[in-house]
Amino acid sequence: MANAPSLTLLPEFHQGSSPVLISVPHAGTGLPEGLSQRLTDEARPLPDTDWFVDKLYQFARDMGAGMLVAKAARTVVDLNRPSDDRPLYSASQTKLMTGVLPMQCFSGAAVYRSGEQPTAAETGERLRLYWQPYHDLLRSNLQKICQQHGHAILLDAHSIRAEVPLLFDGQLADLNLGSNGGLSAHPSLLNAATESLRSSSYTLVVDGRFKGGFITRHYGQPDQQIHALQLEIAQRAYMNETPPVWEESQASALQQRLKVLLHLLSTWKPQHG
Numbered sequence: 625m626a627n628a629p630s631l632t633l634l635p636e637f638h639q640g641s642s643p644v645l646i647s648v649p650h651a652g653t654g655l656p657e658g659l660s661q662r663l664t665d666e667a668r669p670l671p672d673t674d675w676f677v678d679k680l681y682q683f684a685r686d687m688g689a690g691m692l693v694a695k696a697a698r699t700v701v702d703l704n705r706p707s708d709d710r711p712l713y714s715a716s717q718t719k720l721m722t723g724v725l726p727m728q729c730f731s732g733a734a735v736y737r738s739g740e741q742p743t744a745a746e747t748g749e750r751l752r753l754y755w756q757p758y759h760d761l762l763r764s765n766l767q768k769i770c771q772q773h774g775h776a777i778l779l780d781a782h783s784i785r786a787e788v789p790l791l792f793d794g795q796l797a798d799l800n801l802g803s804n805g806g807l808s809a810h811p812s813l814l815n816a817a818t819e820s821l822r823s824s825s826y827t828l829v830v831d832g833r834f835k836g837g838f839i840t841r842h843y844g845q846p847d848q849q850i851h852a853l854q855l856e857i858a859q860r861a862y863m864n865e866t867p868p869v870w871e872e873s874q875a876s877a878l879q880q881r882l883k884v885l886l887h888l889l890s891t892w893k894p895q896h897g
């Protein structure tokens with residue numbers, strides 16, 4: 625591993641003017657030099673990418689939201705897992721345990737070719753070069769937003785294929801809102817966000833299989849006026865899943881619903897609760 629990341633792999637940050645910061649940790653597709661050759665044929669196309677999520681929320685910048693977008697692929701490091709690799713789910717909740725350096729694809733296929741797995745030293749380097757800068761930006765900007773507005777709202781934006789048998793049974797709802805079981809956001813904010821998404825043609829589940837990963841759980845501290853929600857979207861709602869292709873008409877329709885959600889998040893005030 626190099627001692628410094630390529631500039632193309634550094635996260636992209638857009639400064640907003642509202643209390644909302646959108647985090648997009650899994651849409652990146654960049655790989656450090658030489659890594660692609662170490663991956664299996666199944667892992668090389670980056671099948672577990674949150675395809676086009678940054679494009680899906682591009683409108684949010686014009687609505688005043690800040691955005692933090694990872695450029696390094698999830699294969700490099702999973703930014704939604706703790707750096708110490710503590711499991712987020714128990715063995716009874718999932719058939720596949722995914723770590724901060726993924727070793728398996730969601731299909732169960734190995735990520736690395738035999739003998740090409742990262743060493744402990746490489747793991748530490750990836751955390752330093754890719755995980756830490758993202759979380760430094762996330763933490764510092766949430767604090768700045770809180771100082772400016774009195775509160776901050778973090779929306780952690782994700783997507784996934786509608787059917788992933790090793791992660792959940794059956795088909796995923798279109799919209800999956802997570803609040804760590806109500807712990808990461810004020811109840812009035814969660815309720816309002818739920819109603820804004822429920823009043824649509826999309827199916828919705830709240831705090832189901834996707835309650836929020838490390839980002840939602842770690843940064844969502846309502847007692848400190850930092851509220852966090854995760855929105856996991858079934859990719860069929862805005863794109864063709866296999867192969868991954870952006871579908872403009874589907875995406876445009878979903879963006880209209882997301883604009884309603886973002887307006888609500890931007891105008892919500894803690895005293896309303």
